[in-house]
Amino acid sequence: HVCDHFKSLFESKPLSLQRLGYTTDKFDLMDKPPNWNLDYDNRNRKSSIETSRMLAIKQIEQLQSTITNDCTTVPLSTPINIxxxxxxxxxxxxxxxLQSTYGRELWFCCLHAIHHYALIRVICIEQDLSYPENF
Structure with a gap:
């Protein structure tokens, strides 16, 4: 579920923002920001990452790469229609x-992930399962 929100955000990114070599300077030269539409409710439910730990780990690694590499060039103020x-x-x-921005939606996805991780920790405690000390 957490990965779905990040995927929805990144996969809805307009092609003009996905191109290799995209820079903030190019964004500043655009007459108007590209049309970016996002709907978190339109997501793949019951996907294989919900049942496969290895696929979930790979998806998280891919999301980390996207956040650190691809998305750092998109200005946080980029408008998004949600x-x-x-x-x-x-x-x-x-x-x-509603109107939003890339930064606000990235922030939402991060806070939503923290919420889910907190729930996982509570479940681990209730089920007497071990978890990392700093989790």
């Missing part, structure tokens, strides 16, 4: 468009 669900009724389109 769609959020305000009601879980599946018979009604409850999506609401």
């Amino acid at each position: 769609s959020v669900t305000v009601d879980s009724d599946p018979l009604i389109d409850n999506s609401v468009p």
Whole structure:
């Protein structure tokens, strides 16, 4: 679930921001920022990384690489159009468009990951499972 949010953010990135050799200078020269649309609810559920520890580890390593290498050149102020669900009724389109930024969404994904890791620690404690001291 945590990886899905990061994947949604990175895979929704417009092609003009994904190109190799992209720099902040090129972004500054654009007339307007590229159209970046993001919907966290539109994600692959029951994916194989939820059942395979090795695939999950590989996905996390890939996300770390993306964050440290590919995404450091995208300005944190880059605008993103996000769609959020305000009601879980599946018979009604409850999506609401909001404006955000790349930095805010990256921050959200990081905080969401911390939330899930905290839950994992609680589960480990309740199940009397070992976990790293600094986890």
